[in-house]
Amino acid sequence: AQSVTQLDSQVPVFEEAPVELRCNYSSSVSVYLFWYVQYPNQGLQLLLKYLSGSTLVKGINGFEAEFNKSQTSFHLRKPSVHISDTAEYFCAVSDRGGSYIPTFGRGTSLIVHP
Amino acid sequence: GAVVSQHPSRVICKSGTSVKIECRSLDFQATTMFWYRQFPKQSLMLMATSNEGSKATYEQGVEKDKFLINHASLTLSTLTVTSAHPEDSSFYICSARGDSEASYGYTFGSGTRLTVV
Numbered sequence: 136a137q138s139v140t141q142l143d144s145q146v147p148v149f150e151e152a153p154v155e156l157r158c159n160y161s162s163s164v165s166v167y168l169f170w171y172v173q174y175p176n177q178g179l180q181l182l183l184k185y186l187s188g189s190t191l192v193k194g195i196n197g198f199e200a201e202f203n204k205s206q207t208s209f210h211l212r213k214p215s216v217h218i219s220d221t222a223e224y225f226c227a228v229s230d231r232g233g234s235y236i237p238t239f240g241r242g243t244s245l246i247v248h249p
Numbered sequence: 250g251a252v253v254s255q256h257p258s259r260v261i262c263k264s265g266t267s268v269k270i271e272c273r274s275l276d277f278q279a280t281t282m283f284w285y286r287q288f289p290k291q292s293l294m295l296m297a298t299s300n301e302g303s304k305a306t307y308e309q310g311v312e313k314d315k316f317l318i319n320h321a322s323l324t325l326s327t328l329t330v331t332s333a334h335p336e337d338s339s340f341y342i343c344s345a346r347g348d349s350e351a352s353y354g355y356t357f358g359s360g361t362r363l364t365v366v
Contacts, residue, residue: 171357178255178342178357179293225292235346236283237355241292 137162137228141240149248150218156211156243158200158226168209169227169237170200179225185209196220221247251277253345255358262333262365270328270361272343278323279345283355284316287340299326333365 142157160166167186171179183194190202200211209226223244227237252275262268272282281300285293297313299305299320307313315337317329326345330337340362344355 176258176340176360176362178253178359179344180357181355236295236298239292242290244290 137164137166137230137238139226139228139238139240141224141226141243143243144241145244145246147246147248148216151215153214154212154216154220154245156224156226156245158209158211158240160207160209160226160228162207162228162230165231166228167231167235168200168202169229170194170198170209170211171225171227171239172196173223173225173242175222182211182224216245216247218247218249220245251345251356253279253343253356253358255343255361257361258359259362260364262363264334264365265332267329267331268333268363270330270341270343270363272326272328272345272358274324274345274356277345279326280323281346282320282326283344283346284318284326284328285342285344287342287360293342296328330363333363335365338363338365 138161140159148154169184170182172182173179182198183192185192185202193199198213223242225242226240229235229237254273256271284296287293296311297305297307297318299318301320301323305318320326342360343358346355
């Protein structure tokens with residue numbers, strides 16, 4: 136079984152500032168890692184995913200994340216945020232050799248202020 | 250890319266009635282579909298997993314008789330909330346996975362906001 140911890144429930148930031156949303160996971164097996172974004176009253180959209188290879192993963196909308204196996208982390212970053220980035224962000228993990236069903240973190244609300 | 254269409258996006262129903270929510274994979278065959286429930290300001294809670302042509306597998310604590318799931322074809326799964334009550338009001342989201350996407354993330358529908366009055 137795996138679990139995901141998103142350490143911050145809410146992250147306020149000013150427009151054009153950098154941001155990091157933290158995600159730590161635990162699993163007894165190798166995993167795939169994902170970040171999803173959810174806008175109000177909408178489903179989830181995949182931002183990026185780590186399957187294998189380079190630990191730095193680039194996604195849509197200028198986001199990137201780095202897989203750190205030793206720290207079991209997969210933090211999401213963006214160098215300069217926009218008002219339109221205001222949304223809920225979910226980190227998810229699924230095990231490689233099992234059901235692949237993702238386990239989600241509780242989410243981090245990113246609030247971008249003008 | 251893969252698209253999942255979910256309808257309706259919003260529905261208001263009276264207590265005691267049933268509501269059906271549809272989830273369709275538009276450009277791929279979804280061998281497995283998932284239904285989630287999301288409470289305000291919370292994460293997604295997996296309700297059940299449905300495989301085409303077989304009975305759904307429900308997560309612990311989810312009433313299978315209240316939340317009927319049908320996955321009759323490779324592109325359509327439905328969730329019927331039977332005899333709905335106000336406590337069933339929530340945001341329901343489906344997601345789908347095709348055979349080729351076993352390890353590549355899941356495609357989500359846009360969600361259905363159910364309000365039971």
